[in-house]
Amino acid sequence: MLRKITTLVATAALSATLIAGSALASGPIVIKFSHVVAENTPKGQMANKFKALVEEKLAGKVKVEVFPNSQLFGDNKVLEAMLLGDVQMGAPALSKFSRYTKKLQIFDLPFLFKDMAAVGKFQQSDKGHELLKSLEKKGLVGLGYLHNGLKQLSSSQPLRVPADAKGLKFRIMSSDVLAAQFEAVHATPLKKPFSEVFTLLQTRAIDGQENTWSNIYSKKFFEVQPYITESNHGLLDYMVVTSKEFWMGLDKNIQSEIKKALDEAIAFGNKIAAQKSLDDRQKIIDSKRSKIIELSAAERSQWVEAMKPVWQQFEKEIGKDMIDAAYKSNM
Numbered sequence: 001m002l003r004k005i006t007t008l009v010a011t012a013a014l015s016a017t018l019i020a021g022s023a024l025a026s027g028p029i030v031i032k033f034s035h036v037v038a039e040n041t042p043k044g045q046m047a048n049k050f051k052a053l054v055e056e057k058l059a060g061k062v063k064v065e066v067f068p069n070s071q072l073f074g075d076n077k078v079l080e081a082m083l084l085g086d087v088q089m090g091a092p093a094l095s096k097f098s099r100y101t102k103k104l105q106i107f108d109l110p111f112l113f114k115d116m117a118a119v120g121k122f123q124q125s126d127k128g129h130e131l132l133k134s135l136e137k138k139g140l141v142g143l144g145y146l147h148n149g150l151k152q153l154s155s156s157q158p159l160r161v162p163a164d165a166k167g168l169k170f171r172i173m174s175s176d177v178l179a180a181q182f183e184a185v186h187a188t189p190l191k192k193p194f195s196e197v198f199t200l201l202q203t204r205a206i207d208g209q210e211n212t213w214s215n216i217y218s219k220k221f222f223e224v225q226p227y228i229t230e231s232n233h234g235l236l237d238y239m240v241v242t243s244k245e246f247w248m249g250l251d252k253n254i255q256s257e258i259k260k261a262l263d264e265a266i267a268f269g270n271k272i273a274a275q276k277s278l279d280d281r282q283k284i285i286d287s288k289r290s291k292i293i294e295l296s297a298a299e300r301s302q303w304v305e306a307m308k309p310v311w312q313q314f315e316k317e318i319g320k321d322m323i324d325a326a327y328k329s330n331m
């Protein structure tokens with residue numbers, strides 16, 4: 001009897017060792033976080049902060065590998081790669097989801113938000129939360145919004161009024177709303193990945209582009225664009241996303257710790273975004289490579305007038321109630 005018990009105890013101990021051994025052998029969960037911008041941007045900093053927080057809170061259990069500058073996947077591939085399990089997290093610009101949902105096009109409507117406070121208010125409203133869920137049917141989970149800021153227009157020629165943009169070629173992100181926005185001022189929009197913009201500008205294959213101060217600065221667009229119009233005409237924000245398969249497959253405690261780390265990293269990214277815009281704008285001025293054009297109220301209202309019909313064009317796809325709610329966040 002005693003021998004039987006000893007054997008049973010020994011067998012149990014052996015299987016416990018084997019289970020622990022196999023868990024150890026499979027190693028920590030790896031989250032590959034892929035993005036396209038430089039590390040010294042709000043998104044770059046947020047991703048690095050997320051890595052640090054996860055590795056502090058979940059040491060040995062979860063590891064985060066951050067791939068900036070389109071090193072792993074560029075604009076057009078990251079969401080596909082996520083659905084295939086080749087990458088677990090990313091934060092594409094809200095303009096880059098149109099293959100998965102038309103609802104997020106709302107964020108591209110020109111002159112919709114008067115400032116970043118209005119953007120934040122809308123994103124945190126019920127409608128904003130509803131939009132975070134708009135990718136679920138496609139197998140993607142929206143984990144949170146991240147700010148970059150408002151976009152400016154850079155160009156090889158001074159742009160003061162919409163007529164100045166006529167006939168010029170502008171690089172845009174892959175969004176039909178952005179295409180319509182440039183068509184509204186009789187310019188030619190070209191959908192191109194972020195990684196190609198500098199070369200397209202440098203070689204004069206295109207005349208201009210729209211982006212935030214931190215992207216214009218960190219990717220050196222200002223060195224090859226002699227004019228930047230401070231138009232604040234549109235928004236460049238992000239959604240941090242993961243795949244449903246990856247997210248639902250996580251142990252609940254680990255999932256909740258990862259989410260906490262992400263919320264903290266997003267809050268950090270959002271906090272530095274506004275200051276980064278101001279600092280990078282100033283660095284561009286100091287470089288004297290590019291002239292910043294400030295618009296008078298009358299000039300600005302010409303751009304608003306010219307681009308505003310785009311709202312109507314996309315009202316059906318986005319939903320009037322959604323547009324009204326976003327507009328009200330300005331009040």
Ligand code: LMR
Nearest residue numbers: 036037093173194211215
């Ligand atoms: C762009 O393509 O211009 C931006 O989406 C890049 C980014 O992620 O900020």
